[in-house]
Every structure is written in structure tokens, then in C-alpha cells.
Amino acid sequence: MERIFKFKYGLNSIDLKLPQSKLIKEIKGRQDHKNDLISLTKNALENPIESPKLSQIVKQGEKVTIVISDITRGWQKSNLFLPFIIGELEEAGIELADITILAAVGSHRFHSEAEKQTLIGEKYYGKVAFKDHNCHNKDELSYLGKTSFGTPVYFNRLAVESDRLILTGGIVFHDLAGFSGGRKSLLPGIAGYQTITKNHALSLADKRGEGLKKSVDSNHLVDNPVHLDMAEAAALVKVDFIFNVIPDGRGGIAAAVAGDLIAAHQSGCEITSRLFGIKMRQKAELVFASCGGYPKDINLYQASKALVNAAQLVQKGGYLILFAECKEGIGHPEVEDIIQNYNDNLAREDFLRRDFTISRYTGYLITTAIAEIKLILFSNIERKILSNTEIEVIRTKADLNKILTNRFKELPDFYSLPDAANTLPIFED
Template sequence: MNSIQLKYGKELIDVPLSEDQIFGIIKSNTADHHKTEEAVILDALENPIGSLKLREIVKPGEKVCIVISDVTRAWQRMNVYLPYLVDELCKGGITDENIIFISAVGSHRKQTEQEHQRLLGDALKDRFKVIDHDCLDDNNLVYLGHTSFGTPVKVNKIAMDCDHILLTGAIVFHLLAGWGGGKKSILPGIAGYETIMANHAMSLNPEIGKGSNPEIRSGKIIDNSIHADMLEAAALVKPSFIFNVIMDSQGRISHAVAGDYAKAHARGCQIVDDMDGIAIQSKAEMVIASACGYPKDINFYQTIKTVINAKEAVEENGVIIILSECSEGIGNAEIQEIVQNYSTLLDRERAIRTNYSIAKYIGYYATEVAAKHTFILVSSLPPETLTMANIKIVKTLEEALEMAYSIKGSNVKTYLMPHGANTLPKVQNL
């Protein structure tokens, strides 16, 4: 047996496969980095891309809004890099009372005070409070205009009332925008619900009955209308500065980019593609992918990122096994609603087109994957949660493998994806 372990929640699970069964291990192209996280952060701040240094942009007496991610993205280690950004602002003459932290929760749930403190870290938690953006609070939204795609852009009023908006976050592959980070801190991060839904509705194929839009996928920005729409929204907001990190396979900050919100982000996307865009020669009969453990597998909503990456490495009618504890359940009731209330993909698609939401789309997409593959989820979710989606939920990897072997035989060639939420397989001969 092989001694490989995969993350599941806050634990590690042994993978009971022999070397003969493992077709390959899909992991990041990370080289050894000799820089400390501090050195990476400071280097980015001292060498901004397409911009002055942050301390040269701000002036004493001005108000600065720092947009941070929510707790589902605590793996970004914002508690490590935020103190350096605050120090940079202080060098520019900005005082604590003129710094506001807004969490870009998008349409996610509200957070607890303890979670806010976790995001800020020990160095900042007693100096600042965090405001959760509320996409449904129309009184705290400012209308900025429409994009060329017809999306009405409404954004957090508190942020827009500041002299400067500073975007932070991490760059990873993203199922809709191509890459996360960058302009996503604005849309969906601090945008109104109507804005978010209008943008994300472009994830569906323009033709009814065709399901998901093939132009909207991880690692793709050319002809990606969601990406282009987000950029137009960001241009209306005019953020002053961006600071985004890139994580290695060990969950440490290996790179960072700072400066112009579009130019710096583009540089970061190239770094991520070099690291996590993994070339494979062919697809396999089965893929076993970890959602990277807690908090990336906190719910099924977050797990979809792993599903999207894993399906790129498996043959049609193959087996996908996803390890995701989902300690907080599905993550959004609308996922289960779109899955359990309809019996066909077409009925689900029609329902989403009538009343679109991101959560419904995620539920739909999961059923679309399950229609083409055997989809087994190792999770703490009750087995009946996703029955109508044809997603089989089991408690252990051993149960999942037994089920897979009954379909494909015990000699099934298998890819392992230890960091399934991050790594995007790319078949080279297609």
C-alpha cells in the first residue's frame, strides 16, 4: 500500500492504493522558495506593478477602506499580510481611525466577531473592527452605472465614501471568473445582490437546453463575459491599490503582487498558471481529489471548486471521488433546492434561468458533472442530501473505493489530487 495521505476537514486520511493503481499525482509545480513570507510581502509592496507605492498614493487625513475576504478564505493568511499594509498606510500618514475594514462576503453568510478577529489576527484585532458587507441592504449601496453587458453596478456605500479602496485577497483558479482575487473583491465581494446575480447569470449557455456556458471556466479569461463584466465594474469603482497573495502547496505565501488592480492581478494570474496549471498527457478512469481540508471543505458550496478541477482529469463515464467534510453542511439551502426539487437537468436549467442565483447554479453544475460521471462524495453530509443529483455520499474513502471498484474493477487507473481546490489539470494532446 502507498503511504499517501489526503486532507479531510482537520484530519489526514490514508489513501489505500498500490503504486500500480496510481496513474499519477497531480500537484503544484512549486519550486523551493527561500524567501520568508515577510520578505515576499515587503518585496511586493516595495515594487508595485503599474502604480506608485501605497504610502505614496495616500495622504494624511484621507479615509482608506481595506477590503478583505471572508472566513471561508482564511487560508489566504490575511492575518499575516494585513499588518504590513496597515504599516504602509501609517507611513503615508493615515491614522487608525481613518482605516476601515470591510469583509467582501458577497452573498455568503454573516460572520461572528471571533471570525472577524481571526481574519485580522492578533496584531490588529484590538485596533480595528470588521464590517461585513450586506448585499441585500439597498440603503448601503451606491449605484454607479451599467456595464456594457447590462449589469447594474451597485457597490457598498461605506467603501465608496472613502478616499481610497484597497483590495486584498489571493489568486487561485476560479470556476466563473477564470481566476480569483483582483476585481472579485468588488464584484461579487462588495456588490449588491442584483449586481452579483446579473453578472453570474452569464455562467449559463446563451442557448436554452445547453446547460453551462463553455466559455466560463477556470483559467480562462478570453471570451469570458463574467471576467470582462467584473473588470468593467471595477473600473467604475476605481480602486487605488491591490495586494494579492499566491499560496504554495503547503499553504504558505510564496508570491505576492501589488499595485494597479488590473495589471498586478494579471501578473499574479500568470504566476498561478505556471504553478497550478498542471499538464497531463491523458485523462484517467478515476480521480480522487481532496478539497484541501478545512476551511476549504467547510461546505459543499466551496467544494464545487474541487469538483470543477477534478473533472478535467477524468474520462467521460469515469469515477470522481471528492474528499470534503462539509462540516457546515451544504452552505446554501438553494443548492439543495435546485437539486432535490427537480428530476432532470433541463428542468433545473429552466428553473435557474427563471430565478438565477449562484448557489442554484452550483447545485446545477454538480448535477451536470454527476450526469457524465460517477460522482462519489466522502463527507459528513447525510447520504440523502444530494440523492436527486445522483451524487453518492459515503462516510469513508474505503466505502467510496468499494463502490468505484464495483463499477470499474479494482485495477482502475487513478489520479490523485492532494490540492484539488487549487490545481487545474490541462490535457496536452487535445
């Protein structure tokens, strides 16, 4: 019997008719929530973790900076939860003129006016100040010292000098930091470029040819130097309150946590592991995966999160079919450079060790993730951009059906990952 499998692709979806009998497992997060984001937000703000309520922290006349994630993390739905945070500040006597929204763009691009409105929401757009963080402008940064890892800590001056600092964001698995959210709103979110690159370079193994440290991976915190460095850097600035959401894998929100930077974030990480850390025993010859649609597949840079997760399920020599629209292409010229202009991963590693940047790291991560498998990228990305790789770019279901027919006498057993960006296979020993 055949079944229709839906894979989100940009703002649409690709429907594939595949034999149900060949499906090993459809890997999804656990859908055990019943509340909408508004209910979750209210509950989290009413019951902060190891912290007073926000209204009990702030005082009339204080300047407040609220850090939010950039448009590539639009799934967090900041336009829906910000009104409750700002509303609580207003009730505590904070004037709108004393509130600034600071977008934690890290080293990403700035926002258009339309994107700013999308992030803030209609109620407060134009009524509170909005600023994009600029990691390259030293005049907008404050130096706070060095971590034990040798990372010079530069954070956005506005955030550092505010009377109150509130961090918002989302918690998912992260291939560098273990989990996103919490301290990541600071580093890389509102950090200086030198701080970001030094921190992320801690991912490289000590010896040439070994690539990346094994401890730097999704779901790893305890022995992860990238996370530990972030935590040390975060301790150098006073964070008064955080609010983080956890996605549900269907375009909604499964949970929300608020309160103390460390305690609330830890609680959110535990929820994420429980919902989206899927224990597995075997790999497969064929895996179909979607990033989860826009904005998770806005470009290859963002799609890399899903690619890395899904690739772990593919056996050596097997195939990963990844649905990623990538309407903005690669996402950064440095990603394209390290993918296209180096012939093997050792050469890419050498270049990364000489001149580490986050974008080059992402390009290197992509090529190492698929080193022993075959990637079929269903995408609008230009084929020539990836011509120096073995990645096959296709655009239509007809192209895909042709590949499946030509490569396999009979379709092998397969996994389906409809939201690979948020779902992490965890192999049991």
C-alpha cells in the same frame, strides 16, 4: 509496492494505502517558491507593479477602506499580511481610527467575532473598524451606472466614498471569472445582490439546453463575458492599490503581487497558470481528489471548486472519489433546492434561467460536472440531502474499500489530486 496517499479532510487527513504501480500521476502545483508569506508581503509592497508604493499614495487625514476576503478564503492568511499593509498606512500618517476593514462576503453569511479576529489578527483586532458587506441592504450601496452587458453596478457605499480604497485577496482558478482576485473583491465581493446575479447569469448559454457558455471557465479571461463585465464594473470605482496572494497547494503562499488593479492582477494570474495549470493528455477511470482541507471543504458550495476541477480528469462512466468534510453541510439552501428538487439538468437549467442566483448556479454546476461520471463523496454531509442524485456519500475508509472492491476486479490506473481546489487540468489538443 503500496504507498500511503494523504488527502486533507477538514483539519485532518485521510490516509489511503494504494498501489504505486497504478498511479498515472500525482497532480500538484509546481512548488518552486522558497519565501514565507512575510518575506513575500514585504517584497510585494516594496515593489508594486505599475504603481507607486502605498505610502506614497495615501495622505494624512484620509479615510481608508481595506477590502479583505471572507473566512471561507482563510487560506489567504490575511491576519499575516494585514499588519504590513496597515503598518505602512500608519507610517504614512493614517490614523487607525480612519481605517476600516470591509469583508467582501458577496452573498455569503456574516462573520462571528471569533472569525473577525482570525481574519484581522491579534495586533489590530479591536483597534480598526471591521464591517461585513451586506449585498441586500440598499442603504449601504451606491449606484454607479451600467456596464455594456446591462449589469447595474451597485457597490458598497463605504468603499466608494472612501478617500482611498485598497483591495486584498487571493488568486486561484475560478470556474466563472477565469481567475479570482483583483476585480472579484469588488464583484461579487462588495457588490449589490442585483449586480452579482446579473453578472453571474452571463454564464448561461444563449440557447436553452446548451447549459453554460464554453468561454465561461477557469483560466479563461479574453473572451469570458463574466470577467469582462466584472472588469467594466470595477472601472467605475477608483481602486488605489491591490495586494493579492497565490497559494502554494500545501497550506502556504507561493507568491504575492501588489500595485495597480489590472497590472498586478494580470501578473498574479500568469503566476497561477504557471504554477497550477497542469497540462494533461488523457483522462482516467478513477480519480482520487481532496479539496485541500478546511476551509476549502467547509461546505459543498466551496467544495464545488475542487469537484469541477477533478471531474475533468474522469473518463465517461468513471469514478471520482472526492474527500470533502463539509462540516457546514451544503452551504446554502438554494444549492440544496436545485440539486434535490429537480429531476434532471434541463429542468435545473430552466429554473436557473427563470430565477438565477449564485447558489442555484453552484448547485447546477455540481450536477452538470458529474453528469457523465460517478461521484463518491467521502464526507460528513447528510446523505438525504443528496438523495435525488446519483452521488454516493460515504463516511469511512471501510466504506471506500468496500466500494473499490465491489466495483473493480482490479484497481484501475488512477490520478491523485491532493489540492484539487487550486489545481486545474488543462488538456492539450
